[in-house]
Amino acid sequence: MPGACEADGRWFALRGRELLLGADGEIPVGPCPVDSRSLQVLGELDGRPCYAVDLPETAAAPPGGVFVDPKTLLDRLPQRAGGMLARALEIIEWDRSHRFCGACGAPTAQHSAAIMRACSNDACRREHFPRVxxxxxxxxxxxxxxxxxxxxxxxxxxxxxxxxxxxxxxxxxxxxxxxxxxxxxxxxxxxxxxxxxxxxxxxxxxxxxxxxxxxxxxxxxxxxxxxxxxxxxxxxxxxxxxxxxxxxxxxxxxxxxxxxxxxxxx
Ligand SMILES: [Zn+2]
Structure with a gap:
Protein backbone atom coordinates (compact mmCIF):
# COMPACT_ATOMS: atom_id res chain seq x y z
CA MET A 1 0.00 0.00 0.00
CA PRO A 2 1.35 3.46 -0.83
CA GLY A 3 2.10 5.70 2.17
CA ALA A 4 0.59 9.17 2.57
CA CYS A 5 3.37 10.93 0.68
CA GLU A 6 3.33 8.34 -2.09
CA ALA A 7 -0.31 9.21 -2.77
CA ASP A 8 0.80 12.59 -4.11
CA GLY A 9 4.07 11.69 -5.80
CA ARG A 10 5.67 12.40 -9.15
CA TRP A 11 6.36 9.04 -10.81
CA PHE A 12 9.30 8.27 -13.05
CA ALA A 13 8.31 4.74 -14.09
CA LEU A 14 10.74 2.94 -16.37
CA ARG A 15 10.25 -0.15 -18.47
CA GLY A 16 13.71 -0.93 -19.78
CA ARG A 17 14.88 2.49 -20.99
CA GLU A 18 11.34 3.70 -21.71
CA LEU A 19 9.58 6.23 -19.50
CA LEU A 20 5.86 6.20 -18.71
CA LEU A 21 3.87 9.34 -19.51
CA GLY A 22 0.26 9.95 -18.50
CA ALA A 23 -2.68 10.66 -20.81
CA ASP A 24 -1.73 14.37 -20.71
CA GLY A 25 1.74 13.58 -22.08
CA GLU A 26 3.39 14.53 -18.77
CA ILE A 27 5.22 12.62 -16.05
CA PRO A 28 2.39 11.16 -13.90
CA VAL A 29 1.57 12.84 -10.57
CA GLY A 30 -0.75 11.73 -7.76
CA PRO A 31 -1.19 8.11 -6.68
CA CYS A 32 1.25 5.61 -8.15
CA PRO A 33 -0.08 4.64 -11.61
CA VAL A 34 1.79 1.32 -11.71
CA ASP A 35 2.89 -1.54 -9.48
CA SER A 36 5.25 0.21 -7.05
CA ARG A 37 7.00 -2.80 -5.55
CA SER A 38 10.38 -1.70 -6.94
CA LEU A 39 10.45 1.89 -5.77
CA GLN A 40 13.32 4.33 -5.20
CA VAL A 41 12.93 7.65 -3.41
CA LEU A 42 14.49 10.38 -5.56
CA GLY A 43 13.86 13.57 -3.59
CA GLU A 44 11.47 16.47 -3.86
CA LEU A 45 10.55 18.71 -6.76
CA ASP A 46 8.16 21.68 -6.47
CA GLY A 47 6.91 20.41 -3.10
CA ARG A 48 6.09 16.96 -4.45
CA PRO A 49 8.03 13.78 -3.58
CA CYS A 50 9.53 12.05 -6.60
CA TYR A 51 9.94 8.32 -7.06
CA ALA A 52 11.51 6.03 -9.61
CA VAL A 53 9.85 2.68 -10.31
CA ASP A 54 11.54 -0.12 -12.22
CA LEU A 55 8.89 -1.99 -14.22
CA PRO A 56 9.27 -5.45 -15.73
CA GLU A 57 9.82 -5.64 -19.50
CA THR A 58 6.33 -7.14 -19.83
CA ALA A 59 4.54 -4.29 -17.99
CA ALA A 60 1.65 -2.73 -19.89
CA ALA A 61 0.95 1.01 -19.76
CA PRO A 62 -2.03 1.96 -17.55
CA PRO A 63 -5.11 3.29 -19.41
CA GLY A 64 -4.19 6.45 -21.33
CA GLY A 65 -0.50 6.06 -20.54
CA VAL A 66 2.27 5.59 -23.06
CA PHE A 67 5.95 4.62 -22.87
CA VAL A 68 8.40 6.94 -24.64
CA ASP A 69 12.16 7.36 -25.14
CA PRO A 70 13.16 9.81 -22.36
CA LYS A 71 15.42 11.66 -24.82
CA THR A 72 12.28 12.96 -26.52
CA LEU A 73 11.52 14.96 -23.34
CA LEU A 74 14.87 16.68 -23.07
CA ASP A 75 13.94 19.81 -24.97
CA ARG A 76 10.64 20.46 -23.21
CA LEU A 77 11.15 19.55 -19.54
CA PRO A 78 12.09 22.41 -17.21
CA GLN A 79 15.73 22.07 -16.12
CA ARG A 80 15.00 20.82 -12.59
CA ALA A 81 12.52 18.22 -13.83
CA GLY A 82 15.12 17.15 -16.40
CA GLY A 83 17.60 16.75 -13.56
CA MET A 84 15.15 14.57 -11.64
CA LEU A 85 14.58 12.46 -14.75
CA ALA A 86 18.35 12.04 -15.09
CA ARG A 87 18.51 10.96 -11.44
CA ALA A 88 15.70 8.43 -11.98
CA LEU A 89 17.36 6.94 -15.07
CA GLU A 90 20.77 6.66 -13.41
CA ILE A 91 19.49 5.19 -10.14
CA ILE A 92 17.33 2.57 -11.88
CA GLU A 93 20.25 1.61 -14.14
CA TRP A 94 22.56 1.35 -11.12
CA ASP A 95 20.00 -0.67 -9.15
CA ARG A 96 19.56 -3.13 -12.02
CA SER A 97 23.28 -3.64 -12.53
CA HIS A 98 24.31 -3.99 -8.85
CA ARG A 99 22.11 -6.90 -7.70
CA PHE A 100 25.30 -8.82 -6.90
CA CYS A 101 28.45 -7.68 -5.14
CA GLY A 102 31.27 -6.94 -7.56
CA ALA A 103 33.84 -7.98 -4.95
CA CYS A 104 32.53 -11.38 -3.77
CA GLY A 105 29.51 -12.19 -5.96
CA ALA A 106 26.98 -12.44 -3.11
CA PRO A 107 23.53 -10.83 -3.54
CA THR A 108 23.20 -7.20 -2.47
CA ALA A 109 20.23 -5.58 -0.71
CA GLN A 110 18.85 -2.07 -1.03
CA HIS A 111 19.58 0.11 2.02
CA SER A 112 16.39 1.34 3.67
CA ALA A 113 17.38 5.00 3.91
CA ALA A 114 20.22 5.68 1.51
CA ILE A 115 20.64 5.11 -2.21
CA MET A 116 23.08 2.30 -1.60
CA ARG A 117 23.13 -1.48 -2.01
CA ALA A 118 25.01 -3.46 0.63
CA CYS A 119 26.61 -6.87 0.14
CA SER A 120 24.81 -9.60 2.13
CA ASN A 121 28.01 -11.55 2.80
CA ASP A 122 29.07 -10.82 6.41
CA ALA A 123 32.71 -11.36 5.51
CA CYS A 124 32.48 -8.64 2.82
CA ARG A 125 29.72 -6.10 3.58
CA ARG A 126 30.89 -3.87 0.76
CA GLU A 127 28.64 -0.88 0.04
CA HIS A 128 27.77 -0.05 -3.56
CA PHE A 129 26.74 3.48 -4.52
CA PRO A 130 25.65 4.86 -7.91
CA ARG A 131 28.63 5.86 -10.03
CA VAL A 132 28.89 8.61 -12.58
ZN1 LIG B 1 30.55 -8.73 -1.25
Whole structure:
Protein backbone atom coordinates (compact mmCIF):
# COMPACT_ATOMS: atom_id res chain seq x y z
CA MET A 1 0.00 0.00 0.00
CA PRO A 2 1.35 3.46 -0.83
CA GLY A 3 2.10 5.70 2.17
CA ALA A 4 0.59 9.17 2.57
CA CYS A 5 3.37 10.93 0.68
CA GLU A 6 3.33 8.34 -2.09
CA ALA A 7 -0.31 9.21 -2.77
CA ASP A 8 0.80 12.59 -4.11
CA GLY A 9 4.07 11.69 -5.80
CA ARG A 10 5.67 12.40 -9.15
CA TRP A 11 6.36 9.04 -10.81
CA PHE A 12 9.30 8.27 -13.05
CA ALA A 13 8.31 4.74 -14.09
CA LEU A 14 10.74 2.94 -16.37
CA ARG A 15 10.25 -0.15 -18.47
CA GLY A 16 13.71 -0.93 -19.78
CA ARG A 17 14.88 2.49 -20.99
CA GLU A 18 11.34 3.70 -21.71
CA LEU A 19 9.58 6.23 -19.50
CA LEU A 20 5.86 6.20 -18.71
CA LEU A 21 3.87 9.34 -19.51
CA GLY A 22 0.26 9.95 -18.50
CA ALA A 23 -2.68 10.66 -20.81
CA ASP A 24 -1.73 14.37 -20.71
CA GLY A 25 1.74 13.58 -22.08
CA GLU A 26 3.39 14.53 -18.77
CA ILE A 27 5.22 12.62 -16.05
CA PRO A 28 2.39 11.16 -13.90
CA VAL A 29 1.57 12.84 -10.57
CA GLY A 30 -0.75 11.73 -7.76
CA PRO A 31 -1.19 8.11 -6.68
CA CYS A 32 1.25 5.61 -8.15
CA PRO A 33 -0.08 4.64 -11.61
CA VAL A 34 1.79 1.32 -11.71
CA ASP A 35 2.89 -1.54 -9.48
CA SER A 36 5.25 0.21 -7.05
CA ARG A 37 7.00 -2.80 -5.55
CA SER A 38 10.38 -1.70 -6.94
CA LEU A 39 10.45 1.89 -5.77
CA GLN A 40 13.32 4.33 -5.20
CA VAL A 41 12.93 7.65 -3.41
CA LEU A 42 14.49 10.38 -5.56
CA GLY A 43 13.86 13.57 -3.59
CA GLU A 44 11.47 16.47 -3.86
CA LEU A 45 10.55 18.71 -6.76
CA ASP A 46 8.16 21.68 -6.47
CA GLY A 47 6.91 20.41 -3.10
CA ARG A 48 6.09 16.96 -4.45
CA PRO A 49 8.03 13.78 -3.58
CA CYS A 50 9.53 12.05 -6.60
CA TYR A 51 9.94 8.32 -7.06
CA ALA A 52 11.51 6.03 -9.61
CA VAL A 53 9.85 2.68 -10.31
CA ASP A 54 11.54 -0.12 -12.22
CA LEU A 55 8.89 -1.99 -14.22
CA PRO A 56 9.27 -5.45 -15.73
CA GLU A 57 9.82 -5.64 -19.50
CA THR A 58 6.33 -7.14 -19.83
CA ALA A 59 4.54 -4.29 -17.99
CA ALA A 60 1.65 -2.73 -19.89
CA ALA A 61 0.95 1.01 -19.76
CA PRO A 62 -2.03 1.96 -17.55
CA PRO A 63 -5.11 3.29 -19.41
CA GLY A 64 -4.19 6.45 -21.33
CA GLY A 65 -0.50 6.06 -20.54
CA VAL A 66 2.27 5.59 -23.06
CA PHE A 67 5.95 4.62 -22.87
CA VAL A 68 8.40 6.94 -24.64
CA ASP A 69 12.16 7.36 -25.14
CA PRO A 70 13.16 9.81 -22.36
CA LYS A 71 15.42 11.66 -24.82
CA THR A 72 12.28 12.96 -26.52
CA LEU A 73 11.52 14.96 -23.34
CA LEU A 74 14.87 16.68 -23.07
CA ASP A 75 13.94 19.81 -24.97
CA ARG A 76 10.64 20.46 -23.21
CA LEU A 77 11.15 19.55 -19.54
CA PRO A 78 12.09 22.41 -17.21
CA GLN A 79 15.73 22.07 -16.12
CA ARG A 80 15.00 20.82 -12.59
CA ALA A 81 12.52 18.22 -13.83
CA GLY A 82 15.12 17.15 -16.40
CA GLY A 83 17.60 16.75 -13.56
CA MET A 84 15.15 14.57 -11.64
CA LEU A 85 14.58 12.46 -14.75
CA ALA A 86 18.35 12.04 -15.09
CA ARG A 87 18.51 10.96 -11.44
CA ALA A 88 15.70 8.43 -11.98
CA LEU A 89 17.36 6.94 -15.07
CA GLU A 90 20.77 6.66 -13.41
CA ILE A 91 19.49 5.19 -10.14
CA ILE A 92 17.33 2.57 -11.88
CA GLU A 93 20.25 1.61 -14.14
CA TRP A 94 22.56 1.35 -11.12
CA ASP A 95 20.00 -0.67 -9.15
CA ARG A 96 19.56 -3.13 -12.02
CA SER A 97 23.28 -3.64 -12.53
CA HIS A 98 24.31 -3.99 -8.85
CA ARG A 99 22.11 -6.90 -7.70
CA PHE A 100 25.30 -8.82 -6.90
CA CYS A 101 28.45 -7.68 -5.14
CA GLY A 102 31.27 -6.94 -7.56
CA ALA A 103 33.84 -7.98 -4.95
CA CYS A 104 32.53 -11.38 -3.77
CA GLY A 105 29.51 -12.19 -5.96
CA ALA A 106 26.98 -12.44 -3.11
CA PRO A 107 23.53 -10.83 -3.54
CA THR A 108 23.20 -7.20 -2.47
CA ALA A 109 20.23 -5.58 -0.71
CA GLN A 110 18.85 -2.07 -1.03
CA HIS A 111 19.58 0.11 2.02
CA SER A 112 16.39 1.34 3.67
CA ALA A 113 17.38 5.00 3.91
CA ALA A 114 20.22 5.68 1.51
CA ILE A 115 20.64 5.11 -2.21
CA MET A 116 23.08 2.30 -1.60
CA ARG A 117 23.13 -1.48 -2.01
CA ALA A 118 25.01 -3.46 0.63
CA CYS A 119 26.61 -6.87 0.14
CA SER A 120 24.81 -9.60 2.13
CA ASN A 121 28.01 -11.55 2.80
CA ASP A 122 29.07 -10.82 6.41
CA ALA A 123 32.71 -11.36 5.51
CA CYS A 124 32.48 -8.64 2.82
CA ARG A 125 29.72 -6.10 3.58
CA ARG A 126 30.89 -3.87 0.76
CA GLU A 127 28.64 -0.88 0.04
CA HIS A 128 27.77 -0.05 -3.56
CA PHE A 129 26.74 3.48 -4.52
CA PRO A 130 25.65 4.86 -7.91
CA ARG A 131 28.63 5.86 -10.03
CA VAL A 132 28.89 8.61 -12.58
CA UNK A 133 31.31 8.46 -15.50
CA UNK A 134 32.82 11.85 -16.38
CA UNK A 135 32.93 12.82 -20.04
CA UNK A 136 34.65 15.92 -21.40
CA UNK A 137 32.95 17.78 -24.23
CA UNK A 138 34.94 20.48 -25.94
CA UNK A 139 34.39 23.50 -28.15
CA UNK A 140 37.72 23.95 -30.02
CA UNK A 141 37.81 27.40 -31.58
CA UNK A 142 40.04 29.01 -34.22
CA UNK A 143 39.06 32.65 -34.67
CA UNK A 144 35.57 32.66 -36.16
CA UNK A 145 35.64 28.88 -36.67
CA UNK A 146 34.60 26.02 -34.41
CA UNK A 147 35.70 22.39 -34.65
CA UNK A 148 32.75 20.04 -35.18
CA UNK A 149 32.79 16.36 -35.98
CA UNK A 150 30.51 13.43 -36.54
CA UNK A 151 30.55 9.80 -35.42
CA UNK A 152 29.55 7.07 -37.86
CA UNK A 153 26.30 6.52 -35.88
CA UNK A 154 25.12 10.17 -36.12
CA UNK A 155 22.14 10.97 -38.39
CA UNK A 156 23.16 12.22 -41.87
CA UNK A 157 24.45 15.81 -41.82
CA UNK A 158 24.56 15.98 -38.00
CA UNK A 159 27.68 17.50 -36.43
CA UNK A 160 28.59 18.27 -32.84
CA UNK A 161 31.47 19.29 -30.62
CA UNK A 162 33.82 16.43 -29.74
CA UNK A 163 33.54 14.43 -26.52
CA UNK A 164 35.13 11.49 -24.76
CA UNK A 165 35.33 9.67 -21.43
CA UNK A 166 37.84 10.69 -18.79
CA UNK A 167 40.28 7.82 -18.22
CA UNK A 168 41.10 6.36 -14.79
CA UNK A 169 43.75 8.49 -13.10
CA UNK A 170 43.32 11.37 -15.54
CA UNK A 171 42.22 14.96 -14.90
CA UNK A 172 39.41 16.44 -16.99
CA UNK A 173 41.93 18.82 -18.59
CA UNK A 174 44.28 15.98 -19.52
CA UNK A 175 41.29 14.18 -21.03
CA UNK A 176 40.51 17.24 -23.19
CA UNK A 177 44.04 17.30 -24.65
CA UNK A 178 44.13 13.51 -25.15
CA UNK A 179 40.65 13.14 -26.66
CA UNK A 180 41.06 15.99 -29.14
CA UNK A 181 44.46 14.66 -30.20
CA UNK A 182 43.25 11.04 -30.46
CA UNK A 183 40.15 11.96 -32.45
CA UNK A 184 41.57 14.66 -34.74
CA UNK A 185 45.38 14.88 -34.22
CA UNK A 186 44.97 18.54 -33.23
CA UNK A 187 46.60 20.32 -30.30
CA UNK A 188 44.65 22.75 -28.11
CA UNK A 189 45.53 25.38 -25.51
CA UNK A 190 43.87 27.93 -23.17
CA UNK A 191 41.29 25.55 -21.70
CA UNK A 192 38.36 27.17 -19.91
CA UNK A 193 35.72 25.29 -17.93
CA UNK A 194 32.25 26.14 -19.25
CA UNK A 195 29.46 24.12 -17.56
CA UNK A 196 28.40 20.59 -16.68
CA UNK A 197 25.32 18.47 -17.30
CA UNK A 198 24.18 15.04 -16.11
CA UNK A 199 23.72 12.75 -19.10
CA UNK A 200 21.91 9.62 -17.91
CA UNK A 201 22.52 7.47 -21.00
CA UNK A 202 23.44 5.54 -18.96
CA UNK A 203 25.36 7.43 -16.23
CA UNK A 204 27.63 10.19 -17.51
CA UNK A 205 28.44 13.64 -16.21
CA UNK A 206 29.33 15.91 -19.12
CA UNK A 207 32.05 18.48 -18.34
CA UNK A 208 32.05 21.26 -20.92
CA UNK A 209 35.27 23.04 -21.90
CA UNK A 210 36.22 25.72 -24.36
CA UNK A 211 39.69 25.56 -25.92
CA UNK A 212 41.70 27.38 -28.55
CA UNK A 213 43.28 25.64 -31.54
CA UNK A 214 47.03 25.36 -31.00
CA UNK A 215 48.26 23.45 -34.04
CA UNK A 216 48.10 20.43 -36.30
CA UNK A 217 46.12 19.24 -39.32
CA UNK A 218 42.89 17.28 -38.87
CA UNK A 219 43.31 13.50 -39.14
CA UNK A 220 40.11 11.69 -38.09
CA UNK A 221 40.42 8.61 -35.86
CA UNK A 222 39.26 5.67 -38.00
CA UNK A 223 35.99 4.11 -36.83
CA UNK A 224 35.43 6.82 -34.24
CA UNK A 225 35.21 10.10 -36.17
CA UNK A 226 33.80 9.94 -39.68
CA UNK A 227 34.43 13.61 -40.43
CA UNK A 228 35.66 16.68 -38.56
CA UNK A 229 36.23 20.21 -39.76
CA UNK A 230 36.42 23.83 -38.66
CA UNK A 231 33.10 25.50 -39.49
CA UNK A 232 32.81 29.27 -39.87
CA UNK A 233 30.29 30.88 -37.49
CA UNK A 234 28.17 31.87 -40.53
CA UNK A 235 28.28 28.42 -42.13
CA UNK A 236 27.41 25.97 -39.35
CA UNK A 237 25.74 22.63 -40.15
CA UNK A 238 21.96 22.76 -40.23
CA UNK A 239 21.56 19.51 -38.24
CA UNK A 240 22.77 20.07 -34.69
CA UNK A 241 22.33 18.95 -31.04
CA UNK A 242 19.08 19.41 -29.08
CA UNK A 243 18.62 22.72 -27.25
CA UNK A 244 18.71 21.00 -23.84
CA UNK A 245 22.23 19.62 -24.37
CA UNK A 246 25.58 20.97 -23.26
CA UNK A 247 26.88 20.58 -26.83
CA UNK A 248 24.15 22.97 -27.99
CA UNK A 249 25.06 25.47 -25.25
CA UNK A 250 28.74 25.35 -26.25
CA UNK A 251 27.97 26.08 -29.93
CA UNK A 252 25.47 28.80 -28.98
CA UNK A 253 28.01 30.45 -26.67
CA UNK A 254 30.65 30.41 -29.44
CA UNK A 255 28.14 32.13 -31.77
CA UNK A 256 27.12 34.63 -29.10
CA UNK A 257 30.73 35.70 -28.54
CA UNK A 258 30.98 36.37 -32.28
CA UNK A 259 27.78 38.44 -32.25
CA UNK A 260 25.60 35.84 -33.94
CA UNK A 261 22.23 34.45 -32.85
CA UNK A 262 22.15 30.68 -33.09
CA UNK A 263 20.30 28.65 -34.09
CA UNK A 264 18.96 31.11 -36.68
CA UNK A 265 15.20 31.67 -36.60
CA UNK A 266 13.05 29.59 -38.93
ZN1 LIG B 1 30.55 -8.73 -1.25
Missing amino acids: SPVVIVSVERGEEILLGRSPHFPPGFYSVLAGFVDAGESAEEAVHREIFEETALRVRDLRYFASQPWPFPHSLMLGYQAAYAGGEIVCAPGEIEDAAFFHVDRLPTSFPLKATLSHWLIRDFCRRHGRVWPPAG
